[in-house]
Amino acid sequence: MDRISALRNIEEALREFEAGEADLEATEKRVIGVLRTYATxxxxxxxxxxxxxxxxxxxxxxxxxxxxxxxxARERIADLLDEPVAEIDVDISPV
Known part of the structure; x- marks a missing residue:
């Protein structure tokens, strides 16, 4: 999924939320799904x-x-969590 497609899908989810066609939980799930698809x-x-x-x-x-x-990637995660790299005890793998 390219950036434009991701943005269009998110805009559509927000329009449905604003129109009362979807609740907050459904909208959140949809937006998270779009973001995860874009990231992968x-x-x-x-x-x-x-x-x-x-x-x-x-x-x-x-x-x-x-x-x-x-x-x-490990360094970016450490920065995001504001923790030393040495304390980030995870495997980092390509998505």
Whole structure:
């Protein structure tokens, strides 16, 4: 899914919510689904960029970031969680 398709799907979900055709829970699920699909289909404009997901225990589990390597992904996750890289005890794998 490209960025434009993702934005259109999110806009449609919001329109349905505003029109009362969907409740907040359904809208959240739909938007999360669009975002997850976009992240897993992500192909960066810059060569080497891809989506990586943290898998393991703790707050990092399930986080998806875009980076050019597993080590860069680990650093981005550490920055997002405001924790030292050494404390991020997860496996980082391409999505």
């Amino acid at each position: 289909d992500f192909e960066g404009d810059e060569e080497g960029l891809r989506a990586y997901q943290a898998v393991g225990a703790g707050r990092a589990d399930g986080l998806v970031v875009v980076a050019d390597s597993e080590s860069a």
